[in-house]
Amino acid sequence: MRITQFTHLRLAQAFVDYMATRGVTLRIEQEGGYTLWLDDESQLSVVENELNQFIREPDHPRYQAASWKTENTDSGIQYVRPAGPPLKERLKEMAGPLTIGVSVASILVYLLIALGGYAQAIAWLGWPKDSMQHFQVWRWFSHVLMNFSLLALLINLLWWFYIGGRIEKQLGSGKLFTIALISALLCGFAQSRFNGFWFGGLSGVDHALVAYAWLHAMRDERSPLNIGGGLMGIFVVWVVLEATGVFGANTGLPSHIAGLLVGLAMAFVDTRQKKR
The missing domain is CATH 3.30.70.2350 (Alpha-Beta Plaits)
Known part of the structure; x- marks a missing residue:
């Protein structure tokens, strides 16, 4: 203490x-x-x-x-x-309960995937695959908890903890919850237009968080979310490389583009009254 x-x-x-x-x-x-x-x-x-x-x-x-x-x-x-x-x-200083809770849930889901396979996780948590599942409301959001490889889990949680934790500590759990909820829904929708229901992970939400933090700091000189332009640049370059096909056809490009746009839009709305 x-x-x-x-x-x-x-x-x-x-x-x-x-x-x-x-x-x-x-x-x-x-x-x-x-x-x-x-x-x-x-x-x-x-x-x-x-x-x-x-x-x-x-x-x-x-x-x-x-x-x-x-x-x-x-x-x-x-x-x-x-x-x-x-x-x-250290955890209390870096992140709040939502950041930690989602991280723990993602790890538990990954362990279930390792034990039961991808198909079982998709059956429980995946994006709605037909009209019968549209009313299972959790599916519109729970897909972000599924990571299909250890590397994906580690990378996604790294950015979630670093950026999401900062947003939660500085702007509150409510703000992080709102960004995560909206980006999970819209990123999932974008990805489903190209890949059906077979996808998962926090990467789209992470792109939204980075874009939000970057523009928030750009438009508000008192913003506590100054992550610098370098990190935003890395995410943009990554999206460009995905678009060129460097990583193959099976990527989260639609989700990542949607995440960046969602984050920018939400930051613009939240800072529209600010004067630099």
């Missing part, structure tokens, strides 16, 4: 050493400043009380004495040096 951040290492170290004498282990992580992390959340109230006292009088002799004690005596107290925050904390 993140406790606070100090500008100066000396202050951070002094508080860590003092809390060690109280039986509380804190870690320091350099993240612009010096961030303190607590692994045992049951000690949070103790840490918060002592932190308030420390902020009021950081030069009190008891903190200097604690530093001498932890560094120069064999008191049995261990100071844990920076090793980075736990994985759980």
